Amino acid sequence: MTRAFDAAVIGGGMITHDQLLPSLYQFRRLGLVGSIRICARNRSTLERLAASETLRQAFPEQSFEATTEPYESVLASTAPRQLAVVAVPDPLHRDVILAALDAGLHVCSVKPLVMRAAESEEIEREARSRGLFVGIDYHKRFDDRSLMARRLYRAGRFGEFRLGSACLLEKWSYRHSNFQNWCTVENSDAFCYIGCHYVDLVQFITGLEPVAVSVYAVRDRYPNGNEGYLWTDARVRWSNGACLNVQNALGYPDEGPGSNTQGLTMFCSGGDGGALLRHSDQYRGLEYSFLGGPYAELSPDYFQYVQTGGPGLTPVGYGYRSIERILEACRRVEREPPERRGAVLDEIDGAGILATPGNSRHNERVLEGARTSIHEGGREVKLCEC
Ligand SMILES: NC(=O)c1ccc[n+]([C@@H]2O[C@H](COP(=O)([O-])OP(=O)(O)OC[C@H]3O[C@@H](n4cnc5c(N)ncnc54)[C@H](O)[C@@H]3O)[C@@H](O)[C@H]2O)c1
DSSP states (O other): OOOOEEEEEEOOSHHIIIIIHHHHHHHHHTTSEEEEEEEOSOHHHHHHHHHOHHHHHHOTTOOOEEEOSOHHHHHHTSOTTSEEEEOSOGGGHHHHHHHHHHTTOEEEEESSOOSSHHHHHHHHHHHHHHTOOEEEEOGGGGSHHHHHHHHHHHTTSSOEEEEEEEEEEEEGGGGGSTHHHHSSTTTOOHIIIIIHHHHHHHHHHHOOOEEEEEEEEEEEEOTTSOEEEEEEEEEEEETTSOEEEEEEEEEEOTTSSSSEEEEEEEEEEETTEEEEEEEESSOOSOOEEOTTOOEEOOOSSSSEEEOOSSSSOEEESHHHHHHHHHHHHHHHHHHSOGGGHHHHHHHHHHHOSSBOTTTOHHHHHHHHHHHHHHHTTTOOEESSOO
16 A cells, blocks of 8 residues: 655754755655644744745745644644654653654654653553554664664674764854754753764664763853853763763864764774774765855765756755655554554564664663763763663
């Protein structure tokens, strides 16, 4: 059965503009999505989204239905077994996801799913009891270099991970965005916001489990005066004794090429030799210097628009593929009779490629420990009795 899902998107901010809405528009072109309703708190957010020149160029034939109704009523008025896309600030994920499940909807959530392991368990239970799929957009997993690394690591080509470092620093100008209203000391920090991508990736590649975390964080002020932990240095220890250092910030110079700086290096060992895996995730071999500037190192891999014929532009990249895979999983579940849905959900969980609450709980355990560590000046927090 081919089935078009109606989509209720909660949150109309940056990630909805940059990745989620263009993916949904493309799915609608392909007949996979029907109506698209987007809910945000302020009408101006929705007006900005509707007026986006990037989206108009790429999807001149498409539009969405805008609403500022409370998300509870938007979700409750969506027909059951359709799709909720959750793109609100981190501290709201739990409530919005539970409301979506209560309305009988499959869920595509931005990362991090939630900030506590118990909340992830609660979401998993609620979804399972209704035969619904919850997928988390850890889109770096769908970068082919991550999938290559996972396959080769698990084939033993690198031996065992020992020491590694990762960084992801967003540009300074992020501080001027809506982040200053929610990514503040009480709610989150640079590590929980962006560091989680690389913690997830190391687990995804190696299959190791994080066992302890410590995070030193520097407080800094946003332009509106709010305080955030805008610079973080984390150390994550793993089940085989390996150690990963992760640095994150909203502080990469605006003048730097590319939209951020990021990458992962892992040193490994096996038998009588060492091995190395290094990903430059910001510099991907592409340099542009535009007439009149600036010099830029764009990533061709996350999310780009290309001309492939037909109306507008076609989105490509692992950001698109990640949402596509989540939608595919919802379709798979819907193709099954109710009594078979649990088995399909088990299979997707077990494959470990798409992030689900069940197979990516290492992230919540690390985030929960990280928040404690930050509040206690960087003390190491054990994540299990090991
Ligand atoms: N690389 C990534 O994976 C990535 C990148 C950016 C953001 N994110 C995640 O996406 C989420 C949103 O980030 P963003 O950058 O789009 O933030 P943003 O601040 O730009 O947008 C948040 C949106 O949520 C809406 N919202 C807030 N409270 C609401 C409510 N009660 N009801 C309805 N809408 C509400 C706001 O109106 C706004 O449209 C965060 O969890 C963030 O961590 C992930």
